[in-house]
Amino acid sequence: MSTTLEPATVLDAPSRAAADWLRQFDHALRTNDGAQAARLFEPAGFWRDLIAFTWNIKTLEGRDEITAMLDTTLPHIKPHDWRMSEPATEADGVVTAWFDFETAVARGKGLLRLRDGLCWTLLTTADELKGHEEKRGATRPLGAAHGVAPGRQSWRDRREAEAASLGVTTQPYVLIVGGGQGGLALGARLRNLDVPTLIVDAHPNAGDQWRRRYKSLCLHDPVWYDHMPYLPFPEHWPVFAPKDKIADWLEAYEKTMELACWHSTVCTKAHYDDDAQEWEVTVERGGSEITLRPKHLVLATGMSGLPNVPAYPGAESFTGEQHHSSKHPGGEAWRGRKAVVIGSNNSAHDICADLWENGADVTMVQRTSTLVARSDSLMELATGVLYSEQAVASGITTERADLIFASQPYRVMPDLQTPVFRAIRDRDAEFYARLEQSGFMLDFGDDESGLYMKYVRRGSGYYIDVGASELIANGSIKLKSRVGVEAIRERSVLLTDGTELPADLIVYATGYGSMNGWAARLISQEVADRVGKCWGLGSGTLKDPGPWEGELRNMWKPTRQDGLWFHGGNLHQSRHYSLYLALQLKARLEGISTPVYGLGEVHHLS
C-alpha cells in the first residue's frame, strides 16, 4: 500500500470519478470558462437548476445551452466549494454522487450522474440563503424570553398584535391567494424565513376545500409522497388519507405553523402598480372591502385553474340537477335515480363509484381514451421506489427522494417512465383486458410513457384505480364510450351516436382550465395573456402543444408579470417547490440581486 495515501483518504472508484469531475468542474467555473465546464458534460447532457444559478427553474440541454447559461451567470453567481457529501455509488454504468456547494449568496445541494466520466445529468439547487438561514434544530428560537423586561409581550400578545395589524396597518410583503395545501406549505416556508405573508382563502376554515368535496374522496397518492414541509405525518397515518382527515391536518397545520390566514375572504381583483412596484388587491372580508398592497402576489388557487364546463346546446333547459365535478357533494341524494357522468378521468370514476354505492343508476360517458393504473401497482412499481416504507427504511428520506426525483430532467423522464408502465401493463394484463371488453378506451399516453408524464404534460387524462374500474368491467357502472355529447334535453343527455340517456343528475367531470384563468379573472385578460399558459412542458402531445420548454410553464418561478407567481401541484410538488419559491421571495425581500436567466417565452395563452 502506498505510503502517501492514508487508509481514511482512499476513495473507491465511483467516488474518485465523481471527485475528479467536481474538481475539474470547479476549476472551469472558477476561471469563468463556461465552455470548458460544458465540455465536462455529454454532448447532450442535462443541467437542471433550481434557482441556484439561474434564479429560475430551468433545464439546460446540451453543451451550448450550458455554455450560454454559464457565460451569463458565472460572473455574479460565483459558485465555489464543491464537495461530495457522501461516497458516490455506481450502478449500470452510471456513477451517482451527492454534493454540496456554495454561491455568492446561497448554500446548495446537488446530484451528479456520470457516464464514462462525462456528466449525463446535473442537478443544482439552492437550499438556503447565507445570513438568512431558517432557525431550526440547534438554532431554533429560545421561546421563553429568559430574563425579565417590563412591558414585554408574550407569544400570544405578539400573535394577536400581528393578527390585528397585518393587512390593516401594515402590509404583507407576500399575499397568497388560496389557503389549500399549496398556500399553507408556502406560507409555512415564508413564516420560517421571516417574510411577512398573508394568506386569503374563501372558505371559513383551513381544509374546507377538502371537506366540501364528495364524501368518498381520498388522496390518490400514498402517504410517503404527501408530507407537508416541516411536519411529516405520524407513523399511523393511513396510506391514502380520507379527505376529512387531510382537512383536519391542514387546519392543525395552519395553527401549528402560526400562519396568518384570513378565512371567509374572497379576493375580487388585483392590479399591479408599476410605479410603486406593488399590487393593489381588493378582498372582501366580513362584509367590507379591504385593499391590500403586497409586493408579491402568489396564486395558489389550485393548479387546475377554473372548472371547465362545456357549453352543450340545451343545457339551460335541463330540469334535473347539473353541476361540475368540483361541486359534487356526494351520491346520497341519488338513490334509485338516474345519473350521467360526462368524463372518464379520476373525478369521473370516483363520482360514478360513489353514486353506484349510493344506489343510483349511473352511466359514464367516455369521450376520449383514459390512462388507468391500479393504485397497488403504481405504489409498487412507480412511486414506491422513492416514496414507500421500504424507501424510508433504506435511507431515502423525503428530502432525498424529492431531490432524486427532481434530478431527472423532463426530457429524459419518458424513457425512465415507459418501462415502468410496460411492467404495470404486464402485471395487470388481465385487468386491462377485462376493462377493454366493457368498451372502455384505454391509453398509456401518446408515447406510452404513462401516468406521471400525462400529469406534467396536461394534468389530466388518467384514473388511479381504487375500485371503479371493476364496476365498469362488470357493468355496475354503465359505460357509453366512443361518443360525444350532442345536446342536453329537458331530462336527458343526447349522445352523438343518437343514444338518449335519461338523467336526473348530470355531473360534468370535464376538467379544469389553465391556472392563468385565475389571473384573467382577478387581474386582467391582458396580464393572463402576458404570462401565458401555465403547466405543461411543450411536449407536443395532446393538450401540451410545443415548442419544447423543458419545465412546467410558469410554476414556482418568475413570470412575465412582475410580482406575479403561480404555486400549486400535488402535495409532493407543493412541498418541494415551495422551498424554491420561498427562497426567491425571501431574496427579493432582502434586496439580494436575483437576475433571472432564461425567463420563459409565451407560446400559448391558455
Next chain:
Amino acid sequence: MSTTLEPATVLDAPSRAAADWLRQFDHALRTNDGAQAARLFEPAGFWRDLIAFTWNIKTLEGRDEITAMLDTTLPHIKPHDWRMSEPATEADGVVTAWFDFETAVARGKGLLRLRDGLCWTLLTTADELKGHEEKRGATRPLGAAHGVAPGRQSWRDRREAEAASLGVTTQPYVLIVGGGQGGLALGARLRNLDVPTLIVDAHPNAGDQWRRRYKSLCLHDPVWYDHMPYLPFPEHWPVFAPKDKIADWLEAYEKTMELACWHSTVCTKAHYDDDAQEWEVTVERGGSEITLRPKHLVLATGMSGLPNVPAYPGAESFTGEQHHSSKHPGGEAWRGRKAVVIGSNNSAHDICADLWENGADVTMVQRTSTLVARSDSLMELATGVLYSEQAVASGITTERADLIFASQPYRVMPDLQTPVFRAIRDRDAEFYARLEQSGFMLDFGDDESGLYMKYVRRGSGYYIDVGASELIANGSIKLKSRVGVEAIRERSVLLTDGTELPADLIVYATGYGSMNGWAARLISQEVADRVGKCWGLGSGTLKDPGPWEGELRNMWKPTRQDGLWFHGGNLHQSRHYSLYLALQLKARLEGISTPVYGLGEVHHLS
C-alpha cells in the same frame, strides 16, 4: 486468526461479555432457576421492570428480591429469545448493552449494565403485546377502502358515528378524567391500540389548562424533553414553548390523534361497582347529568392534585384580592399596587417576576429553603446529556433517551445526580453567592442530590431560574425570608417576625396536595385512603416519608382499588409511561392474564 470464527461473528470484548451474560441469564430463566439468575447480579444489583415480568412498575433491589420475583413470575411470564440489538459499549468499567426479548405475551426491550461480569442494573420493558401490535409504518391502515361497497361509511361518517354513540349508546372501556397533556398522550396510545376510550375535560378546548395560566408562563423543560407520543414537535419549535403555543399544539394533537374527548364536561362523582366490575361515573355535560360505565377509570388530573391553600387566621377579612397561584391570571391589573406572594418555588418566582414586569410593588415571602438552578446550566449539565440537539445528533433518539433514563434505578439516582449539581454549583457559584446575600435561603436537596430528586420525591421545592433570581438579588423583587405567615389582616399580611406587609393582592404559591385528593373528591375518602398517597419514593426526606418504596407511589401502575389508575407527571413522564399504562389497559381489554407482582403497600394517606 482462528479458522472457527468468521470475521462477521467476532464480537468485541464488551459485546462478548454482554452476550455471555445474556446466555447465562437466559439459561437460568428457561430452567426456572430464579436463584441462579439472581446470582448473575451483583449482590446489591438492581432490576427495574416496566410491566414485562411484574405487570407492575417495580424495582427489585438485591438478589433476594430478584429471586422472589422470578420464583413467582417465571412460570407464567416465560421469557425467552434474549438478543443484543446492537454492539455493547464499555466506559468507566461498565459494559452497557441494549437487548430485545420476548415473554409469553409481549415483545420487550431492555438495557443491561455489567461490572466485572455481574449485572449492576437491568431494565426490562414490555414494548408491545403479541397479536395486538400498533398499526404503523409498514402496517399502517390503508385509509381509503379500495374497492367499492354499497352503503360503506366514510372516515367522517365513522368519526361522527363514534362521537354520537361513545358514552351514549356504547360504553368506553377506559374513561380518562382530564384532557391535559397526560390525558391526551394516554388517549393517543389507547386509540392506536384500539381500546375504546373517552376523555372528559372541564375546559371548552384542549389546551385551555395552559391558556388560563398567567401570561408569562413557558415550559421550564426544553423541547427535546417534551415531545408528545407519535408526533414530535417540528425542528423550529422553540426550546421553551410559551403556554399558548403548547395549548394550540394540544388542541391540534387531540384532533390529529382522533381522540374522543368531551369538553366542558365535569366529572362529579364515581363509584366502583364490585359486582359488575365497572365504574359508575357521573359527569355533567351541556347542562345534563350523564352516567358512564367504564371498566377502568384513569385520573389524569395533574400530578399535583388539588391546590393547597393554608388556612391563615383572618384570611376571610382580607379586602384585597387573594387567590392560589393556579388561579393567577397575570400581573396586568396590579401596576403601582402592592402584591405579596407567599411561597418561593417555580410558580412563586414566575408570578413575582410577572408582577414586577407589570409595575407592581411585589414581596416574596420565603418560608423554607428552595433549590434554585439556572435554566442554562440545567440544560447543559443535566437534561442535555440525554435531551438536546447534541444528543439527537449523536443518535440518542427520544425513545432511546427515555429508556436510558428509565434504566437508572431510583436508589442509584442520587449518586448520579449529586455530582451534576455539584458541577452546577461550581459553575454558578457567583450567582448563588449574590442570591444568598439577598437573604434567600438556598438548598440542593436534603442530601444535595439536586432538582430531579426533589421532583420525584416531593414534586416541589425548586425554581428553574429564567430571570427572577436576578430580580431578587438586586432587590427589584423584595424578599422576606426565614419567616412564616402569622395572620392575614384587612389589607396586609402579618409575618411571624412581626413585620406587616401592606397588600392589595395575595398570591398563595403554596403548592398542591397528593393526587389521591382527586380520588377523595370524586370517589370517596375510603377509596382515597385505600390507594394512599401518590408520588414520592419513600426516601425519608422532607415531604417524602419512608419506608423506601423504590418507585413513584401509584403512578401508571395498578393501585389497591380495582380499575383505578393515576396518570400524570411532566411531559417526559407522560410520554414514556403512557406506553406502559396503555399496554396494561389493552391487556385487560383483551383478556390477557396480568398477574401483578409486588402491588405497593400503603404507608401514607396523603
